[in-house]
Amino acid sequence: MSIDLSQFIPTFLEECFEGIELMEASLLNLEQGDEETINSIFRAAHSIKGGAGTFGFNHVTEFTHLVETLLDEMRDGRRNIAHKDIEILLDSVDCMRLLIEAIRDDCSYDDSKVIVTSQLLTATLNNNSIDENIVEDTTKDNENTSNAIADDNLTHWSISFIPEHHLVQTGNDPLLLLNALAELGKVSVTANCNSIPSLVDLDATELYISWQITLITAAKKEDIAEIFEWVEDDCQLVISNEESIDKKPAEINLDIANEADELITEKPTIEAKTKVKPNVTNDSSLQKPKAESGSIRVGxxxxxxxxxxxxxxxxxxxxxxxxxxxxxxxxxxxxxxxxxxxxxxxxxxxxxxxxxRMLPISFAFNRFPRLIHDLSKKMGKEIELLISGEQTELDKSVMEQISDPLVHLVRNAVDHGIEATDVRITNGKPEKGTVSLDAYHQGGSIVIEIKDDGGGIDSNVILAKAIENGLVDESTSLSESQVYDLLFEPGFSTAKTLSDISGRGVGMDVVKRNIQSLGGRIQIESTLGVGSTFKVFLPLTLAILDGQLVKVGREVYIIPLITIVESLQTQEALINRTSGDMVLYRLREDNVPVIPIYKLFNIPAQNKAIKNSLLVVVEADGQKVGLMVDDLLAQQQVVVKSLNENYQQVEGVSGATILGDGSVAMILDVPSMINMALKLAKKQQQNNIVAEEVIH
Amino acid sequence: MDIQTLANEIPVEGEYALEGVDFISSGEQYLTFSLGLEQYAVNILAVEEIRSWEQPTHIPNAPMFVKGVINMRGVIVPIIDLRLKFGIGEAKYDKTTVVVVLTAQHLTKSRTMGFVVDAVSDVLNAQENDIKPAPAFGGSLAQHYIEGIVNVAENVVTLLDVTALQTIEKQSDNY
Incomplete structure (x- = not known):
């Protein structure tokens, strides 16, 4: 009996992601090192490997097998848990995620990282202490190569490598050897395929090829021999010095110098990869086609x-x-x-x-320990991450959309917030910077706090920058919070130098827009020299909102209750007409512009006079406006339905809902209505200008 | 009413068969409807349902031909008056005015929209070689809406492309 396995693949992939997350989190904790943690990492890797084998994802199985073997050695105490190994394992976890994502999205992946990591894993496995050697070797090689440039001491090595037929059966891969040689210098390889038998006699598990290799390097014979150390007994190896090149053409010299440079910068050890890592997380979080996970786990x-x-x-x-x-x-x-x-x-x-639909926010917070780990390494800042309130529940779709802005805010906190270690010491702060993440309920919304104990935001610097960019006039005086709001203006970056951690990719304006599109807002508090706090306010859910039903003409509209400041009946004395038909209503100290909905939406209304009409005062982006309506109806919870699905985005409207009597009512989008009113006013002004010109 | 009388009520095959419809033929079937004096048709597989006219909820600043949205079993469906969109006939709403709800694929997702027409008439069966390209000159109707024309007796029926019908130009800023 055969079972169609493909139906289980989504479940398998989900389990893989869970396993990968568990591995990552445990690896970050492993630095203290205890047996139970290693065991749990091992188990996760093992079940991924087993599952992948069942479903025939052989590349995943092969890769995970390497990881598992390494973990097994650690588990049995045959290997000490070195810092380097953890880094390699973290990289491997990245690779596994890459592989699994490629299966899920059914697309290709960048296999260079996987190859590099698996090579590194194999190298680590081949010798308990080889990791030390590799690092030493490469550093030595680099020294040698750099010496070589200075000493003009490059050598032509001719290597004849004739492996025994059973070489591959011992688990050695000739390709890895060749790659290792390539790391020493400039390699040209000729493969001799003459001894490959006819297909009938060919045994796929045997190796029939031999190689002739020319290597230009500064490395010593021992270094080269060391590469072949593990295959020495299974091959005929001749390493001979062709000639010492004392006078070589200048271009080769240049070539080699470049290569040596590359060797130094791209030292294929841990440093090189930590450099790659943040970029990868960058890309995957920002550019990856959003594959919304179609299922959720429910208690x-x-x-x-x-x-x-x-x-x-x-x-x-x-x-x-x-x-x-x-x-x-x-x-x-x-x-x-x-x-x-x-x-x-x-x-x-x-x-x-x-x-x-509610999930604990730990789903979004879980990626931050790794992010901080990578960032602190890259920036050379010691940072401690404190997470609290991770059990606070949040709507799944809100969570999916808030994760990227949060990453950006945390990156900012590390990059711009926390000062360099020496600065911290001179300022009398603890050497280790602290970034804390907190989530809690407040009223009808969820607050996520990103707090750092860094230098704080210098409002003077922001103001100067804003004036320089022409965002504000020099003469305007702004309150502190207004100055902070400038950070969210498009094209505003105070980063003195653009680093690849922040100052690239999404800007703060995108962060703010993302948060606003979720119906939330962001607020900054900061004390110079003490630190800054970014507070993100989000609605509990997107699917339902509390609304005030209002009537305009024949139509019923819904105003989100959260935006309403108050509703009132206008008094004639408080209505002011200024600057050409703009109507302001005096609300205590404020002058609130009046927007008649019927005018904005071009619909007939019963009551067009502002006198004695009903005004719903709403607030968005710190701007209060009065929406003029014909009648106030009930307050009720409504289920938000998208207009986009079958139609398109409509200006001034965030969605629609179905009322108790089965009819459809539009839900008003207050910020977008304010925009519409501004555009309308601008248009009228332009018309006036045109009219004036005609008259003159 | 007993079973016998019920059985007698069931039409004998062919007796009430729709004109022009051949149920075993391989060609495509089209639902024909009228706009003013003209006959149009859409692929019948795209037809979700045919509803009587009801006053929809107005969409702010929508183009003239978008009458609004209705609630169709919990789904918000926009209603478009084809007579206004094409400028054919007179946009009046009476007992025979119907809304043809059509569903079509747009890239990855499907979209459902209702179209107001004067009346639905018939199901038309058209073989591929019955469908002729529409002459390029003449009519006010943009070419990309038209799949082809089919002769039915003395009349000409224009086949419409549902996906093109459902494509809405960006909402204009003119308000």
Whole structure:
């Protein structure tokens, strides 16, 4: 009997990602080193390997096998857990993620990183202490090569490498040897395929090829011999010095010098890769085609409570239908109580279903220990990450969209916030910088705090920069928070030099836009010399919002309750008309511009006079406006439906909802309405200018 | 009504068969409808349902031919008056005015929209070689909406491309 395995692949991939995350988190904790952690890492790797084997993802199996072997050695105590090994393992975890993602998205991946890492893994495995040697060797080689440039001491080596047929069966890969040679200098290789037998006699497990290699390097014979150390017994190896090149053509010299440079900068050891790593995380977080994960894991308790509620609903339904079978007026009281029960049930059911979409924010926070680990290494800053409130629950779709802005904010905190270690010491701060992440509920929203104990934000620097960029006038005086808001202006960067950690990719303006598109806002608090706090306020869920139903003409609109400051009836005395038909309403100290919805949306209205009309004062982006409506209706929770799905984005409207009577009502998008009103005003001004010109 | 009378009510095959429809033929089937005096048709596989006209909810600053949105079993469906979009006939709403709800693929996702027409008439069966390209000159209707024309008796039916019908030009800033 054959089972179609493909149906299990999504589950397998999900388990892989879980395993990979677990491995990463444990590896970061491994630095203290305890057995239980290694065991759990090993188990995760093992189950990924096993699963991949079952589904025939052989490249994953092969790669994971290397990782597993290394872990096994650590587990058995045959290998000390060195810092280097952890770095290699972290890289391997990255590679595994790359491989699994490639399977999930069914696309190709950049295999150079995988090859490099697996080579490194093999090298590490081949000798318990080889990792030391590799580093030493390469440094030695580099010294040698650099010496060579100085001493003009390059040598032509001619190497004849004739492996025994069974070489590959011992687990050695000739290609790895050749690659290792290439790292020593300039290599040209000729393969001799003469001894390959006809297909009938060919044994796929045997190796029939031999190689003739010319190597131009400064390395000594011992260095070359060392590469072949593991195959020495299984091959005929002749290493001979062709000639010493004392007078070589200048171009070769240049060539080699370049290569030597490359060797130094791209020293294929750990440093080189740590340089690659942050970029990779960059790319994958920003440019990867967004594969929204189609499934979520739900706790059994949540499902149980759903089943209970549905059970109650069924009981209520049967009660009501029994009541309806022979209804008479005397039973009205029972009908009413039944309906009330139904209301209660549906409400609870709705809440429970919503709760299924909620995930603890640790899903978003989990990537930060690794990020901080990599960043601190790269920046040479010692940083401690404190995470709290990771159990705070957040809607899944909000979480997916907030993760990238959060990464940006954390990167900023490390790059711009925390000062260099020497600066910190001179300022009398602890050497280790602290970045803390916190999440908690506040009112109807979730607050995520990113806090650093760095230098704080110098508002004078920002102001100077803003004036330089022409964002503000020199004469305007701005409050502190207004100055901080300048950070979110497009094209504003105070980074003195653009580093590849921040100052590239998404800017703060994109961060703010992302947060706003989720219906949230961001706030900065900062004290110079003490640190800064970025607070992100997010709605609990995107699918449901509390709305105020208003009527304009024949249409019903919904204003999100969260934006409403107050509703009032206008008094004639407080209405002011200024600067050409702009209407301002005096609300205590403020002058609030009045926007009649009927004018903005081009619809007929019952009441066009501002006098004695109803005004809903709303606030967005710190700007208050009064929306003029015909009537205020009920307040209720509405389910947000997208207009985009079958139509397109409509200006001034964030979505639609279905009301109790089955009709559709538009949900107003206050910031976008303010924009519309501004555009409308600008257009009128332009028309006036044109008109003036015509007159003149 | 007993079973016998019910059985008698069932039409004998061919008795009420729709004119022009051959159920075993391999050609495509099209739903024809009228706009003013003209006959149009869309691929019947795209037709989700045919509804009677109801007043939709207005979309702010939408083009004239977008009448608004309705709630179709929990899905928000925009309603487009084809008579206004094509400038054919008179946009009046009475008992025979119907909305043809069409679903079509747009790249990766499908989109559902309702189109107001004067009346739906028939199901038309057209073989591939019955469909002729529309003459390039003349009509006010943009070419990209037209899949081809088919002769039905003395009349000409224009086949419309559903995906093109559903494509909405960027909402204009003119308000």
């Amino acid at each position: 059994v308790d949540k499902v149980d409570s759903l089943i209970n509620l549905v059970g109650e609903l069924v009981i209520t339904q049967s009660m009501l239908s029994e009541l309806g079978n022979d209804f008479e007026l005397s039973k009205v009281a029972r009908l009413n109580s039944g309906l009330e029960q139904l209301l209660q049930n549906t409400k609870e059911l709705q809440e429970s279903v919503m709760r299924i």
